[in-house]
Amino acid sequence: MSLTDSRPRQICLPTGTSPSGRRAVAWCACGYRTTPRVDRDRALAALLTEHGWTTPVCALCERTHDGPPEVLLRQVEIRDDPDGGQYLVCRGVPRSCLDAGAQLQLRLDRAVSDSWGIEMPRPRLRVIHGGGSDQVLHAHDR
Numbered sequence: 001m002s003l004t005d006s007r008p009r010q011i012c013l014p015t016g017t018s019p020s021g022r023r024a025v026a027w028c029a030c031g032y033r034t035t036p037r038v039d040r041d042r043a044l045a046a047l048l049t050e051h052g053w054t055t056p057v058c059a060l061c062e063r064t065h066d067g068p069p070e071v072l073l074r075q076v077e078i079r080d081d082p083d084g085g086q087y088l089v090c091r092g093v094p095r096s097c098l099d100a101g102a103q104l105q106l107r108l109d110r111a112v113s114d115s116w117g118i119e120m121p122r123p124r125l126r127v128i129h130g131g132g133s134d135q136v137l138h139a140h141d142r
Contacts, residue, residue, distance in 0.1 A: 009085035011078045012053045014069035017043050028053070029078060044069055059087040060101030 013029045023036035026043035032051050037043040047053075048069065056065040056076050065075040076088045090097045113120040 009087070011086040011088060012051065013056065013072055013076070013078070014044055014047055014053060015073060016070055029073070054088070056088055058090045058097060060089055060093070060104070061097040062100070062104065063090060063097075065090075
């Protein structure tokens with residue numbers, strides 16, 4: 001969304017097809033549907049070319065998901081933000097996604113502090129001990 005665009009961001013991902021008589025109609029997550037086509041492949045192709053779609057990139061870890069359009073909604077979730085827009089995250093928001101999001105936020109904070117010449121406090125880490133060395137988690141306090 002640009003600074004001049006006040007509309008909230010709407011996610012467009014193909015949700016699948018449904019029969020329409022002897023033809024097929026493709027649907028988008030935003031509610032858009034194509035006109036009936038000869039088969040489901042042509043309906044999906046028409047949806048992607050006529051309506052377009054949002055590149056399925058997780059807003060937290062920045063992972064780009066790929067695969068057939070009908071598989072994408074099994075890989076990502078559409079979430080609503082407080083401003084009325086939407087964003088994508090990995091389905092189930094795994095721990096690796098949350099960790100990558102926290103690291104991305106630290107990099108963004110550091111970039112802003114460097115560009116403005118502001119000295120930011122160093123992040124404090126706390127150690128949460130688990131059953132073994134592979135279960136030790138590090139998380140920064142906010």
